[in-house]
Amino acid sequence: MADSQATGDFIGVLFIILSEFLLAGVNAIVKFVPWSPQEIMVVRYSVDFVLCLSTCAVMGFKMPSPGIALRLTLRGAAYCAFIAFLWAGLRSCLPMGDVVVLVIASSPIFLVASARALLHEEIPARWPLQLVLCIAGALLIDKPLAIDQDCPASTGLLPLGAGFFGAMMNLASRSVKEVPPPVVCLFNDMVAVLFGLAYMVMISQDQPALEEGHIAGLVVLSAIIGWVGLMSNVKGYQSVSFAGIASIAGYISVPLGYGIQVFIFGEVPDLLSGLGALLICSINLAFAVEKLIAAKRGASQALQPADEEPECAYKQLKESAGEARDHDAVAGA
Secondary structure, eight states: OOOOOOOOHHHHHHHHHHHHHHHHHHHHTTTOOOOOOHHHHHHHHHHHHHHHHHHHHHHHHOOOOHHHHHHHHHHHHHHHHHHHHHHHHTTTSSOHHHHHHHHHHHHHHHHHHHHHHOOOOOOOHHHHHHHHHHHHHHHHHTTTTTOOTTSSSSGHHHHHHHHHHHHHHHHHHHTTTTSSHHHHHHHHHHHHHHHHHHHHHHHHHOOOOOOOOHHHHHHHHHHHHHHHHHHHHHHHHHHHEEEEEEEEHHGGGHHHHHHHHHHOOOOOOHHHHHHHHHHHHHHHHHHHHHHHHHHHHHHHHHHHHHHHHHHHHHHHHHHHHTTOOOOOOOOOO
């Protein structure tokens, strides 16, 4: 049981890391698009919906029961709330990096507490230490407590709200482990498109400038990349045995965002930011390597009983024939 969990944890971490790389690419693309957030949401998740629906048809995935469908719909609602709070924080007086750090620093706390209360998941002894180190690295990079005097402290509630709803979304993914990721994302897309359309009707009367072909192409490209990223994220959270493992792996988004800031936008980091990025990368790399070693050790140990069983059977046969002799079992030599 422990061996299969170690393997699942390692696979889940890989999916989360892949997801963060892809979604970081989406953020870089969307940054150059002059459309409003609701316009991007409608186009992006319409494309995502077609991709998920096509995948479900090709793979033969069936629609879930009404109870599971309700959970998936609630997950989609949590995702839309996450996006709403995140975008509100990004458009507020808070610096973009501070918003991202507050989200990733608060979301694991909400996630682990909820997983413990609702799913009765145990918290590994070393996980709090890993969490503290990652939070310390995030604070070194963006220093979110240094809020400008013209920006009220209550503004920090926006990224905290995004962290909470992001945790609820990931928790919902873990409560529907039996549902294939394309089906999960299909419901997510339906809710997101309806949310975007409703927002456009209530808040803005402007329509997407679809005649701008190059911009529409960038949005469609971001939709395809984001689709693979979201499916990887869902699969990652479904694969791990403990929600905090996926949360720790998600901290790789900090050095990724940091790298985009340096290499694309040319903003030179300070010493503390470099130390923070190094700390976060180191703890996540060490965690992934540990899971890989545990998975390999579990696989080798799983083969040992199979090697010993024929030896025991042969010995019993010898004893029953009156030709018993001592045997030294050597496994894995």
